[in-house]
Amino acid sequence: MKKNPAHPHVSDWLSQPIIPVVAQVSGDRELLGRASLIFLQGGEISDLGTTLDWLKSGPCAAVPVLLHIDLLAGLSSDEAGLRYLAGMNRLQGIITVRSHLVTAARRLGMAAILRLFLQDGRSVERGLHLIEQARPDVIELIPGVAAMETADRFTRVTIPRIAGGLIRTADTARRIIASGCRAISTSNAELWQLNSPTAT
Numbered sequence: 513m514k515k516n517p518a519h520p521h522v523s524d525w526l527s528q529p530i531i532p533v534v535a536q537v538s539g540d541r542e543l544l545g546r547a548s549l550i551f552l553q554g555g556e557i558s559d560l561g562t563t564l565d566w567l568k569s570g571p572c573a574a575v576p577v578l579l580h581i582d583l584l585a586g587l588s589s590d591e592a593g594l595r596y597l598a599g600m601n602r603l604q605g606i607i608t609v610r611s612h613l614v615t616a617a618r619r620l621g622m623a624a625i626l627r628l629f630l631q632d633g634r635s636v637e638r639g640l641h642l643i644e645q646a647r648p649d650v651i652e653l654i655p656g657v658a659a660m661e662t663a664d665r666f667t668r669v670t671i672p673r674i675a676g677g678l679i680r681t682a683d684t685a686r687r688i689i690a691s692g693c694r695a696i697s698t699s700n701a702e703l704w705q706l707n708s709p710t711a712t
Contacts, residue, residue: 518671519605519623519649525549525576526650526672528707529689531697533676537566539701545571546707551607551697552579557586564602576604578625581613591616598622611646618649625650625674630658636665643669652676656688656696663691682706 528548532539535554544550550572555563560579567577579597587593589610597603598620605623608614617624626648628639643651651673653659653666659675666673675688676697685696685703698704 519618521576521604522623522649522672525604525623526674526694529685529695530704530707531674531676531695532701532704533697533699534567535699536563540704541570541572543701543704543707544575545573546709547572547575547704548707549695550575550577552577552603553699554580554583555585557584560584560600564600568602577602578605578607578623579603581606581608582610589613594620594622605649607652611642614646614648618647623649625652627652627654627676629654630662636662640665640669643671647671650674650694652697653693655679656684659693660688660691666692679703 525548530547531549531551532544532547533551533553536559552563581589594616606617607625607627609627611626614624614626626642626646628651630636630653648671651671653673653675655677656675656679672694674695674697675693679685679688679696679698682703685706688696
């Protein structure tokens with residue numbers, strides 16, 4: 513698989529093992545400040561500005577934020593919607609299951625994570641095909657346990673991969689990372705504590 517011209521900061525964004533997932537204005541900002549990347553999930557477009565303002569103050573002010581665009585109510589998942597988000601300087605990119613949005617986001621200078629749901633062998637094959645076509649900056653494998661089980665299928669993929677979903681314990685998180693994932697995403701604040709407090 514050919515090398516991906518990734519967003520220049522992706523390696524820095526994956527320097528900590530846990531990516532906190534937050535919905536609206538919630539979470540321990542001290543723990544969020546340890547992260548090297550934050551995922552914003554859910555909510556409505558009318559609340560987005562308030563949430564981003566909350567994320568750009570205090571300990572998490574310097575942590576990059578990527579938005580689950582598919583889960584934001586009130587915004588069309590198309591290029592016009594992406595242009596609107598690209599104008600929000602607190603957002604560095606998007607997470608999506610739609611491969612065409614990955615391509616469009618990257619054209620606009622935003623980072624893009626492609627989520628792949630690994631339900632069976634066919635979904636793995638389809639996912640590998642989508643990766644080759646869309647060339648995202650990062651791939652997120654869902655659920656996390658499937659990321660472990662299918663790790664050998666992704667060994668030739670040069671794009672960094674992370675995992676999320678159904679990751680409830682620190683032991684599971686460590687095993688997923690040991691299988692080749694750079695980080696895991698989770699809304700479980702107890703797991704956020706696995707990030708080093710010396711993060712920059």
